[in-house]
Amino acid sequence: MANSKYEYVRSFEQPDILLANTWIVVRIDGRGFSKLTTKYNFAKPNDRRGLDLMNAAAEAVMKELPDLVLAYGNSDEFSFVFHKDCTLFERRASKLTTTIVSTFTSYYVFLWPEYMGDGRLTPPLPSFDGRAVCYPSDQNLRDYISWRQVDCHINNLYNTTFWALVQNGGMEARAAEQELAGTVSSDKNEILFSRFGINYNNEPEIFKKGSVLYRDVGAIVTPQNLRLTETNSSSSLLQQSLCQHLPGPMAPRN
Amino acid sequence: MANSKYEYVRSFEQPDILLANTWIVVRIDGRGFSKLTTKYNFAKPNDRRGLDLMNAAAEAVMKELPDLVLAYGNSDEFSFVFHKDCTLFERRASKLTTTIVSTFTSYYVFLWPEYMGDGRLTPPLPSFDGRAVCYPSDQNLRDYISWRQVDCHINNLYNTTFWALVQNGGMEARAAEQELAGTVSSDKNEILFSRFGINYNNEPEIFKKGSVLYRDVGAIVTPQNLRLTETNSSSSLLQQSLCQHLPGPMAPRN
Amino acid sequence: MANSKYEYVRSFEQPDILLANTWIVVRIDGRGFSKLTTKYNFAKPNDRRGLDLMNAAAEAVMKELPDLVLAYGNSDEFSFVFHKDCTLFERRASKLTTTIVSTFTSYYVFLWPEYMGDGRLTPPLPSFDGRAVCYPSDQNLRDYISWRQVDCHINNLYNTTFWALVQNGGMEARAAEQELAGTVSSDKNEILFSRFGINYNNEPEIFKKGSVLYRDVGAIVTPQNLRLTETNSSSSLLQQSLCQHLPGPMAPRN
Amino acid sequence: MANSKYEYVRSFEQPDILLANTWIVVRIDGRGFSKLTTKYNFAKPNDRRGLDLMNAAAEAVMKELPDLVLAYGNSDEFSFVFHKDCTLFERRASKLTTTIVSTFTSYYVFLWPEYMGDGRLTPPLPSFDGRAVCYPSDQNLRDYISWRQVDCHINNLYNTTFWALVQNGGMEARAAEQELAGTVSSDKNEILFSRFGINYNNEPEIFKKGSVLYRDVGAIVTPQNLRLTETNSSSSLLQQSLCQHLPGPMAPRN
Secondary structure (H helix, E strand, C coil): CCCCCCHHHHHHCCCCECCCCCEEEEEEEECCHHHHHHHCCCCCCCCHHHHHHHHHHHHHHHHHCCCEEEEEEECCEEEEEECCCCCHHHHEHHHHHHHHHHHHHHHHHHHHHHHHCCCCCCCCCCCEEEEEEEECCHHHHHHHHHHHHHHHHHHHHHHHHHHHHHHHCCCCHHHHHHHHCCCCHHHHHHHHHHHHCCCHHHCCHHHHHCEEEEECCCCCCCHHHEEEECCCHHHHHHHHHHHHHCCCCCCCCC | CCCCCCHHHHHHCCCCECCCCCEEEEEEEECCHHHHHHHCCCCCCCCHHHHHHHHHHHHHHHHHCCCEEEEEEECCEEEEEECCCCCHHHHEHHHHHHHHHHHHHHHHHHHHHHHHCCCCCCCCCCCEEEEEEEECCHHHHHHHHHHHHHHHHHHHHHHHHHHHHHHHCCCCHHHHHHHHCCCCHHHHHHHHHHHHCCCHHHCCHHHHHCEEEEECCCCCCCHHHEEEECCCHHHHHHHHHHHHHCCCCCCCCC | CCCCCCHHHHHHCCCCECCCCCEEEEEEEECCHHHHHHHCCCCCCCCHHHHHHHHHHHHHHHHHCCCEEEEEEECCEEEEEECCCCCHHHHEHHHHHHHHHHHHHHHHHHHHHHHHCCCCCCCCCCCEEEEEEEECCHHHHHHHHHHHHHHHHHHHHHHHHHHHHHHHCCCCHHHHHHHHCCCCHHHHHHHHHHHHCCCHHHCCHHHHHCEEEEECCCCCCCHHHEEEECCCHHHHHHHHHHHHHCCCCCCCCC | CCCCCCHHHHHHCCCCECCCCCEEEEEEEECCHHHHHHHCCCCCCCCHHHHHHHHHHHHHHHHHCCCEEEEEEECCEEEEEECCCCCHHHHEHHHHHHHHHHHHHHHHHHHHHHHHCCCCCCCCCCCEEEEEEEECCHHHHHHHHHHHHHHHHHHHHHHHHHHHHHHHCCCCHHHHHHHHCCCCHHHHHHHHHHHHCCCHHHCCHHHHHCEEEEECCCCCCCHHHEEEECCCHHHHHHHHHHHHHCCCCCCCCC
């Protein structure tokens, strides 16, 4: 029996090939992770086990998809970078995006017991969404990574101060929010230092800067060349990693 | 510190809103499942535990996404249907697709031990890809489901005959393939019956027709209204389910 | 000499196939026509010669593109409708849109002297832009046409009143604008009637309702079957035309 | 009267913003120009008046759209280049494409009598279609222009030889086609020289290389800075023009 009678429905499929010669970034985000981190009692503002689990899942994604050259993650998000020349899945957006999201999710759930210990998963389970974006120039890609890293810093400084006010200062969440409304970075640094004796600069790099995964270039690219950089002081490792992949000097960024 | 310097990179994000007033079908497929089914010794041609696991994951997806009205699955694929009027995630293709793929994957991995017993998962882990397609008319949607169901039938008849030749007939895989090359449905039915005493019509419906998940309409739509139809004789339940959602009579299909 | 070295640049072309089984509407709009109508002293609020020229250009488009089933125009815009089943140019948006825009422009410039007489064209010349939109259901298409027709009515009532105030009432443009700010339809009808003795209902249908072009169905569709309906009392001809193409009864619209 | 009841139809409009930071090329092509050139007795293989008309229309397009930095044309096609940084019409593909196609058509029809003299236009009139393509890197853009220019050369050498065989050699079109089937460039050069005494290198540059339009950079960009380069020996002017717009040295091309 041929299937020709209904096969016309394939004509409704629309191509979603990403523009050639552009960097492809697939960013995935945890769905409803503020609920999830409460449910499983994640440490606040950062749960090292949770970040290690994110990094382990991202590392598995990079091992299963050798076309990936770089990944950057913080909090409940991870950005995966395919090279401009990548032709995996003919650069189809849905294929690239769903494969990364699914592989990441698979390892996140599978590795959960190893990293999270006694907080056994129960439904509703963790899940992630994702999207692909093309960046034409190397500078655009660098700026994308910088954008995510600055976002990490802004959020982490806020969260560190907020939770210091709540956990060490005994404030209600609402009051802490009001205290921080309108403050700039220096205000938050001052609150941390003067009230709680916390020097923000001494916070762990992985909290302040996020994590970078990259492949060694020069060596043949195999999953074994993969390097995980959990902390990257002054973002130099991120820059070093990008420099390996991106031609030309890095413009200094202040 | 504002993030404005790099925020321009958001301008590279391109919208992927699916056309309004069309049925949205997200079909997911197992990646490399012929390897996976070999690795974990799935029964051939069909492993009931594996299908039950697929159905359980699909049921969880429908419970977590009340906007879904219908799902149809067979083998390592599942199609999820959003109503024409659905506005979930503003109908963004990547959001809809990755959310379904991720949720499905999450439950598939989580429920694996419950369904697959001793075949404990080891990397590389199962994963799925997916894509969204829009169908403008009710007839187009019905024909899509029919297309997948006919595909299920064609593949299952082939696989049932192939594995009968190999498992019961003692043939090598290559020889069985050659035996079946060029045969039509009636030939395969004849091989099954005359050589192995198998009446294909008596094979389990879930193998021949696939599985349908739908919501009770009329009742308020909540996850509790979800019905799983593992077997659907003569596809009448599929049609019944579609009739609940699709206005107008079903054209008879031969 | 082969051209293969550079031919890779074709890989940057991205498909723009419009979704199958949907009505395709290409609407074109005059670019900078308020300047143009001033430059060539078009009669205000409506210049019958200008509308006749628009209609003549639209008729030529429909004759050159037999796949078009309907066109609706008013002021400096025209909407052209391809049937759901249309496969012209494989339904490529850019091909369909540019062909209509170019053909329309060609006739508009060519026929200008015939319709506009002594107002000889000089650069900058008239031009049009356009875009294609898909409508999945017949009701969506009807509502699209109604949308444009209601827009025609709203604009024409405003313009008729505005120019009565300026031309017959001796007002400055600015004062007329202020006079009309915040008025509703009945206010404008009242101004026209009480101050200028104009009964808006007696204004020409082509000004109030726009123009419809359609093909005779039933007869074989050839360019000769094309009908131009310049005036359509109570929009009945528009509805009649749509009824010929769209199955099912028209819902009454108030 | 508000138009809100039908305004929902706007939700079917889908965005078509072209990726930021990429060169946008809009190429337009004459529709059915082999028929048209026969109808109006264009000189074969090249009609200088026809090319001059194309160039005049392209020049008008560049004057009306100051965002265009470059245009390249040959035969019945013209490619218009918007700068990577261009934000005209928010980079909407349909707006950019239809505006260029319409403006070009408008001038082509308007200027026809001036260039084509006694061959007065009659319906069906000339028209053009067009499409937009994005090129991420400067090299991609250069290669695009090279692709069109090599195409010009290949076609012109073929056409020059074909028409020499027909016009000077007294061959039927079919026989000339067969004569040329399978020949390479050197064969055609040889046919031209040995049989007809034509040295292809001495053919007019505008026939062999096409035409380039560019703006003077350095000077303020106004329509007055526009330069038309009808002939460009060894493509050096094309390269010079591109060099003005594209940073970095040109790689030598053999």
